[in-house]
Amino acid sequence: LTIKCNGDLHVDQHHTVEDVGICLGQAIKEALGDKTGIYRYGHFTLPMEETLVTIALDLSGRYAMVFNAEFPTDKIGEFDSELVEDFWQAMAANALCNFHVILHHGRNSHHISEAIFKGTARALRMATAADGRLTGIPSTKGSL
Template identity: 75%
Template sequence: MSRTANIDRQTAETQIKLTLNLDGTGQSKIQTGVGFFDHMLTLLARHGLLDLEIDCNGDLEVDQHHTVEDVGICLGLAIAEALGDKKGITRYGGKTLPMEETLITSAVDLSGRAWFVYKVEFPTEKIGEFDSQLVEDFWQAVSANAKINLHLVLHHGRNSHHISEGIFKTTARALREAVSIDPRETSVPSTKGTL
């Protein structure tokens, strides 16, 4: 069973081609035009063991918002498509991981219902040239379009780069767990029979 997806999304603000393999080895080829965001997506692929290719041409002359949010939309759509009927998946994933002085919890439920909780405050508005509030916008878009529950909690941290990196690494590990196939699960992991 191939758990892959190809998304091609073209709007007046962004043109995005994205490919995803949930059963990859962490390989990535990322080009969004936003250096820090490319770094975060590369971390996501590596720690989630996702094979991920993203080519985005966005209206960066306006700002980075459309690029970041629209990539989140495409990644969410790709996750939903690649999961298919969700038969045999673990469904839940949760990790609490350190990133130097920062500690982050990410909890995921591939429930088919979107819900996003974000308990994170960045100490700075910018991470280099990157607007730190776009981290929330990205993950909200992923959650809404993948139709998953995602809870992100910052326990402590003082460095905005570390906080963002911690969010992406921790969520990668939580997703890796949730999408994994449970050899004992012969159906969809829900009493409803569908997710």
């Protein structure tokens, strides 16, 4: 996946980060189509040195987000720490998924952020994998 973005970084990072999250969410939603044959649910607990993060998601077609992670610093280098949550909110809202982030412990903002991104990738891999036992859409309603 390659993303190219021309943002208004001369103003601040917020719109650029949010726009990339929106585009990623839309791309996930479009790529999954009607979600026939996928697991739908995914979760991953990822250790990153002193940090431990759990990501859980449901590609349900409905948006909900719980972001239970605090960053000990306002910045990660030149990047505003609060934008990590803004990015995932934009992604989840546009992918139409339930998205949960739980920081069990961690003291380094870089490690917390990295664990959230890598854990999300692993949870998405699980949720989008083909379920060989399923022939249709993973819902009792017949649609997601």
